[in-house]
Amino acid sequence: MARRHAEIAGAGFAGLAMATALCQRGWTARVHEANAELRAFGAGIFIWENGLRVLRALGAYDAVADGAFAAPAYETRTNGRVLSFQPINGAGQYRLLTMTRQHLYAAMLAAARRAGAEIVTASEAVGATPEGELLLADGRRLRADLVVGADGVRSKVRDSLGIPQQRRKYEDGLIRVLTDRATLKGGDWDHVIDFWHTAGRTLRILYTPCGADQLYMAMMAPVADAEASAVPVRPGPWIECFPQLEPVLTRIGQVARYDVYETTKLAQWSVGRVAIVGDSAHAMPPTLAQGAGCAVTNALGLAVALEEAETAEALRLWEARERPLTDHTQRRAAEIAESRILASGMSWDDEGLRAARHVPTGTGQYSDLAGTA
Numbered sequence: 001m002a003r004r005h006a007e008i009a010g011a012g013f014a015g016l017a018m019a020t021a022l023c024q025r026g027w028t029a030r031v032h033e034a035n036a037e038l039r040a041f042g043a044g045i046f047i048w049e050n051g052l053r054v055l056r057a058l059g060a061y062d063a064v065a066d067g068a069f070a071a072p073a074y075e076t077r078t079n080g081r082v083l084s085f086q087p088i089n090g091a092g093q094y095r096l097l098t099m100t101r102q103h104l105y106a107a108m109l110a111a112a113r114r115a116g117a118e119i120v121t122a123s124e125a126v127g128a129t130p131e132g133e134l135l136l137a138d139g140r141r142l143r144a145d146l147v148v149g150a151d152g153v154r155s156k157v158r159d160s161l162g163i164p165q166q167r168r169k170y171e172d173g174l175i176r177v178l179t180d181r182a183t184l185k186g187g188d189w190d191h192v193i194d195f196w197h198t199a200g201r202t203l204r205i206l207y208t209p210c211g212a213d214q215l216y217m218a219m220m221a222p223v224a225d226a227e228a229s230a231v232p233v234r235p236g237p238w239i240e241c242f243p244q245l246e247p248v249l250t251r252i253g254q255v256a257r258y259d260v261y262e263t264t265k266l267a268q269w270s271v272g273r274v275a276i277v278g279d280s281a282h283a284m285p286p287t288l289a290q291g292a293g294c295a296v297t298n299a300l301g302l303a304v305a306l307e308e309a310e311t312a313e314a315l316r317l318w319e320a321r322e323r324p325l326t327d328h329t330q331r332r333a334a335e336i337a338e339s340r341i342l343a344s345g346m347s348w349d350d351e352g353l354r355a356a357r358h359v360p361t362g363t364g365q366y367s368d369l370a371g372t373a
């Protein structure tokens, strides 16, 4: 039987996971990336247990774990007081690795290439047809057994299909910064620390070591706070609210983006032979650090479903199986974003941890944690 073929728009985490998982199952897959370069945008990223399991299945886990940071604790400090302290990454505790985005991206890209995926840069998708064609900006129409729109939150593939969608923006957004750790090393400075300032002005810095030398800071400011949400970052208001972080706040270089929290929800995740995967299907506020976790989980879940049934039935089975948890995670992430409840030290409760605890489709064979036992 001829090998089945997929054309995939977007070489982000979803597109790379999709291509890898399909190639591992005997498909051929070509990924089209609009940018001229293959690289991750952004600074750092948290990957919970569920995402680590998927990375294991994709053959990327060892390279990810080698060089990622396993903080011993996750703390919340609001207005200078420690409100919660949760040990992580120890025996019987949650696994939550932090790393630079580029580190994760390089490991996933290498896994996709090892699996045999073809990756084309400067190749922009402009749409797709339900019959299974990917339409490119240069006018080509590429036919495939499966077309995947993994082209992110502003997906052209999704929008070309006219799938009814709800999109929402929130009151807050984040500036993401990668810097060196300066003098902040050892002891509590090796913890992930969720710093909040709520007196007068609301600002947050999620202080996240990404290794011995690198530090990721996710700096949350309301859209309405023009001074704190400005880029390049104006250190003044941040140092005033978080004086203990002055050694690193003064080292921030040019940062070009402030991203407002947003949600995309689709009436359906597929049309004909086209599947929408990752942020293009279900962007969510980053309050649970599960957007990429859900993206790679759903990509692997789709490849598994396509082994179990022919395309139309597989797409139906996939959405029925994977969507409830993604919907839940997206809803909970939005509630947390709206209520800013993390400032009260609630951190990770049962509802928020449902995705982290989930054993993703295609990863049940790993008996312990990310399969490292």
Ligand SMILES: Cc1cc2nc3c(=O)[nH]c(=O)nc-3n(C[C@H](O)[C@H](O)[C@H](O)COP(=O)(O)OP(=O)(O)OC[C@H]3O[C@@H](n4cnc5c(N)ncnc54)[C@H](O)[C@@H]3O)c2cc1C
Pocket: 009, 010, 011, 012, 013, 014, 015, 032, 033, 034, 035, 044, 045, 046, 047, 123, 124, 125, 126, 150, 151, 152, 153, 154, 155, 156, 157, 174, 176, 259, 277, 278, 279, 280, 286, 289, 290, 291, 292, 293, 294, 295
């Ligand atoms: C501030 C912030 C912090 C976050 N923190 C975390 C976290 O800690 N943990 C976590 O799990 N998730 C986190 N997320 C969510 C995570 O970043 C996303 O869910 C994830 O990047 C989605 O991957 P994706 O591949 O679907 O989309 P993207 O990463 O957006 O990738 C899409 C790719 O498609 C390309 N592309 C776009 N348009 C086209 C086109 N027309 N043709 C071809 N290519 C195209 C883009 O260049 C890009 O390479 C965070 C998000 C934000 C905004």
